Amino acid sequence: MHRRTRLALVLALIVLGGCGSAPDTSPSEGKEVPFWQAEFNGTAGSRPSDRFWNTETGNRDAEGWGNNELQYYTDDADNSALDGEGHLLISARPAPVGSELPCHTREFCPWTSARLTTEGKVALTRGRVEVRAKLPTGTGLLPAVWMLGNNGVDWPGQGEIDICEVVGGEPRTVYGTAHGPTYFNENGIGGSATLPADASRAFHVYTVDKQPHRVIWSVDGKPYFTLTPSKLPQPRDWVFEQDMHLLLNVAVGGDWPGPPDASTPSPATMTVDYVRLYGEGRA
Template structure:
C-alpha cells in the first residue's frame, strides 16, 4: 500500500469515526454553527422580555387597525407578553378586560388584547438566516405571524416585508411564507405555503428564512418550500430586500384575512417562542 493510498484510507476512517462533514443540504462553517444574535428567553416567570432586545408596540386605532382592520389592542402588559420561567416567550391574545375601553379602528372599543414585539433599532439581518422555533396558536379569527420589515425608511410597502410564517384562522396546518414590496403587496404578495403534519398549535417547529443576495428561501423544520428571486417579481427593479431587516412577533385577532373570532376561538391564544437566532451578517 503506497503513501497516498494509506492517507486516503486514514482520512476516510477518520470521517466515519468522527462524524465529520456536513449532512446533505446543510452548510458548514461558523455562520451555520454560531448565530451572531440570539434570544433564548431565560428568566423568571411573568417577567417581560428584555428591553435591550425587544420593543413592544401598543395600540390599534392610531395604527389604523394595523393596516388589516384587526380587532386586538396591543399592550405592554405581562398578560400579553412575558416569559414563562421555562425558557420560552409567551405572546398571548385574550379577550379585553371588562370596562377597559381600548380605542379600536373598526369599532369604538377593541374586544381583544395581544402583543406585538419587534427588534427595530436593536438588531437586524442583512444577509443570512433567521430561525425561530415556536408553537403557534390556531383557531377562528387568529393570525399569528413571524415576519420582517425593512430598515430603509421608506413607507410600506416600499419598505419591504418578508413574512417568515403565518397561520391563518381555520387553516391550522397550513404555513404561509410571503414577500411584499412596491408592486406586490396585500393579496398580491408573492410566496408559497406548506402543510404541517398536525395543527401548528400541537408542536414546536422551526420557521426560517434564508435571505441571500437576490434570493430568499422559506423553510419549515429545515425543509425548503419556496424560493423568491427578482425574476418572479412584476419587475426586477422592485426587489427591495438588499437591506437590513428587523424581526416582528405578534398574534393578531380578526381582520381582513382570518375574519372575526367566535365562541370557538381559544383564550388565551398563545404563541410560545423557544428561541430566535440570526446567522450570517447583520447588526446586533
C-alpha cells in the same frame, strides 16, 4: 399581517433581561454560531430585554394595524412575558371588562394581544433567521413571525418578509410571503407548507435564508419556496438587499383572517422557544 408599516453580554443579561444576544459558543466542531440569539431564559412573568425588544401598543392610531384588526396591543405581562421555562409567550385574550381600549373599526377593541419588534436594535443583513415556536390556531387568529426593512420608506416600499403565518381556519398550513412596492397585500408573492398536525400542537423551526437576490423559506429544515427577482412583476423592484428587523405578534380578526367566534381559543398563545440570527447583521 400588518400591511402599512416595519460577544460581551452573557449570563447576566440572560438572567436579568429575559433574553440574550450572546451566541452559543460551546465547543462543537463545525457548528455554526449565531451572531445574535434570544433564548428567553428568565423568571416567569418577566419581560424580554428592552435592550433588544420593543413592545408596540395601540390599535386606533395604527388604523387597526392596516388590516382592520380587533386586538389592542399592550405591554402587559398578560399579553407578553417569559414563562420561566425558556419560552416567550405572546397571548391574545379578550379585553378586560370596562377596559375601553380605542379601536379603529369600533369604539373599543374586544381583544388584547402583543406585538414585539427589534426595530432599531437588532437586524439581519444577510444570512438566516430561525424561530422555533408553536403558533396558535383558531377562527379569526393570525399569528406571525416576520421582518420589515430598515430603509426608512413607507410600507410597502419598505419591504416585508413573512417568515411564517398561520391563518384562521387553516391550522396545518404555514404561509411564507414577500411584499414590496408593486406586490403587496393579496398580491404578495410566496408559498406554503403543510404541517403534520395543527401548528399549535408542536414546536416547528421556521426559517428564512436571506441571500443576495434570493430568499428561501423552510420549515424544520425543508425548503418550500424560493423567491428571486425573476419571479417579481415588472419592474421587478427587489427591496431585500437591506437590513431587516424582526416582529412577533398574534393578531385577531381583520380583513384577513376574518372575525373570531365562540370557538376561538382564549388565551391564544404563541410560544417561542428561541430566535437565532446567522450570517451578517446588527445587534
